[in-house]
Amino acid sequence: MAPGRKGRIIRRTIVIALVVAASLTMEITGFIATPEALRREVSWTTLHTIVPLVFAACAGVAWAIGPSRLPARLMVVFPLVWIPLSFLRVIEHVAWLWPFVYGVHLWWAVLTGILVLLYPRGRLIDGVDRWIAGIALVTSVGYLLGVLLLGQPSPAVCDCTANPYLVADAPGVFAVIDVGYRLIGVLLAIVIAVRLLVRWVRGSVPARTVAFLMPIALIAWVITLATQAAAYASGGADLVLDTVSLVAIASIPVSFVAGIAHARNMRARVADLMRITREGADRGLWAESLARTLRDASVRVYWWDEERARYADASGEPLDDDTPAARRGDHGLLPVSSPTGMPIAVIRHDRVLTDNMRLLDGVSSALRLSVDNGRLRSEIERTLEQVRQSRSRILEAGDEARRRIERDLHDGAQQHLVSLGMRLRLAANQARDRGVEPLGVELDGTIMMLNQALKELRELAHGIHPSLLSSGGLALAVPELAGRCPVPVEIDVQPEGRLPEVVESTAYFVVSEALANVAKHAQATRGWVRAALVDGELELVVRDNGVGGASAEGSGMLGIADRVDAVGGRFRLDSEHGAGTTITVHIPLAGFAH
Incomplete structure (x- = not known):
């Protein structure tokens, strides 16, 4: 945790603790100072004490996750103006103080109303909200002046000393001010509730999702507030209504915090988009997933079309700024561009999401990541395909070079050596006919050396590229190859007809290398080679009953693995100790010419 942030948390915790202590002090001392016969029920007093504690707790949460600091500060001030009338009995002899306390003991209602107006953006939306807040503040200040200049609580509230600021003893005028202030508060609360309810009903799905709790709490509070005002004017009181009112008031900060927490959680749901951005998702799927994540069915994603120099959705419909929703201003546009400034897309979303810029920033980053991932994936796949094709061409060129060398050795060097051998044999015979036996013996030795060199040359040419493979394919070449292996090998070659040259060459050299390993390392007494066509692939299996333990x-x-991979095939090695070795290769036939 950063030192600065830690310090802010400590300061905020101290402030909240102090206001909680002040609120509890007022409740407890007021309850103790009130005569037992005049005390309210303990359950009601307890609930009345809990209300400011709820505001203080929600202030801490709002400070951490709120869209601005103002709502949290209002919640912190609330416990200080949540003044029980019983507290006046504690300060009833402090003449200079009690008029001020009595004049602000209803300001909690003003703070609550303004808090509702700030929901959920953390600021006043329009001029009407500012007028409502202004009227509430002006009338509250007017009420405070009325108390200071004309007020004197009734004996039922406290036995307060004379008001030192009193300019006229006019209890009737003060009663009108007192009741009028409460009625104005009720009317403002009704206006706030109606505005919030209308806004909620007319709002889009995202707007209703964010503001899903506040209307209920506010309506309950307005109803009880209006009832209480009427009861106050008539001089009556109702415990049930008072209790319901306390519960409704306490639910307002909880609703506020729940709403902004819900909006914050919407940003966390952007992480769900990351699962589809890893592969560079289809444009239609991306738009559908975005609408589901934002809980906004009206979301549209318009992609930049370089050819037509315009934005269009996945179906090709262009972006139209002249729709009824656009004219009403119900939607906002979020442009998304690459780090280099090149346009990528425009996201048309519900206007309520504009107030959650962190959410939109996350969406923008997810879309940019999706496009980048898709582009990188395409480039990687294209590069890998180019590498595979290059390796395949190199392999084919190598095979062609081996065939050419084998053909040159067969048609050139071998033919010359055979011709030379025949001439040496003729010379040896002539030497013996003329009685030059030592020369004949010497020529016979030379002929034997020539035959040995010719044999080695044939074996070399066969290793470079066997002539049987070119003339007869795997059906002839593999049995001949197995016949040269010192370990008995059972052959089962079933390809139908000739296969592409590169496939036959790859299979042949796989078998050749595998049988060489069987002869040198496997300590086997038997081997098996099977080749068959399975689902458009050549399946090649070379197995032995040796000691196993071969390493890939x-x-x-x-x-073997490199040669198989070069033609897009698959290689698998199974070689447990004591269980022999099995090499399985699959080579696709598609893409190779016969």
Whole structure:
């Protein structure tokens, strides 16, 4: 936690603790100072004490997650003006103080009304809200002046000393001011409730989702407030209505905090968009997921079309700024661009979401990430395809080079050596016919060396590219290859007809390398080779009953894996100790010409 933030939390905690202590002091001392016969019920007093505590607790939450500091500050001030009338009995002999306390003991209602007007944006929306707040403040100040200049509480409230600020003893005029102030408060509360309710009913789904608790709490409070004002004017009181009123008042800060917490949680739901941005989701799916995340069915995503230089949605419908909703101002537009400033998209959303810029910033980042991921994924896939094609071309070129070398050795060097051998044989025979036996013996030795060199050359040419593979395919080449293996090998080759050259060449060299490993390392007594076409792929299996334990990191296995991967195939090695070794290869036929 940053030092500055830690300090702010400590200061706010101290402030809240002080106002809670002040509120509890007023409640407790007032209850004790009130004669037992005049005390309110303990349950009601307890509930009356809890109300400011709820405001103080919600102030701490609003400070942490609120859209602005003003709502939290109003909630902190509330416990200081939540003054029980019983507290006047504690200060009834302090002549200079009690008129001020009595003059502000209803200001909690003003703070509550302004708090409702601030919901959920944390600020007053329009001029009407400012007028309502202004009227409430002006009448409250007027009431305070009325108390200072004309007020004197009734004996039922306290035995207060004479008001030192009194300019005229006019209890009738003060009664009118007292009742009038309460009636104005009721009318303002009704106006606030009606505005909030109308705004909620006419609002969009996101607006109603954010403001889902406040109308209920406010309506309950207005009803009880109006009833209480009427009862006060007539001199009566009702415990049930008083209790309901306290519960309704306490529910207002809870509703405020719940609403802004809900809006904050909407930002957390943007994380759900990240799951579809990882793959660069389809545009239609992205818009649908965004509408579901924001709980706003009116959300539309218009993507930038470079060819037409305009924004259009996934279906091709262009962005129209002249729709009825746009003319009414019901929607806002959120442009999204790349870090380089290139336009990506425009998100048309409900106007209420404009007040939650952190949410929209998260949406913008998610969309930008989606586009970047899609672009990077396409580039990577394109690069990988180019690499695969390049490797395939290299492999094909290598095979073609081996075939050419084998053909050159067969048609060139081997033919010359065979011709040379025949001429040496003829020379040896002529030497013997002329009685030069030592020369014939020497030529015979030379012929033997030539035959050995010719044999090695044929084996070399066969290793470069076997002629049987070119002429007869795997059906002829694999059995011939297995016949040279010192370990008995059972062959089952079932490809139908000839396969693409690169596939046959890859399969042949896989079998060749695998059988070489069987002969050198497996300590096997038997081997099996099977080749068959399965679902458009050549499936090749080479198995032995040796000691197992072969490593995929060995040079031979790495060579097999690289060669198979170069043609887009799959390689698997199973080699448990004591259970032999099985190499399974799948090579797709699609994409290769015969």
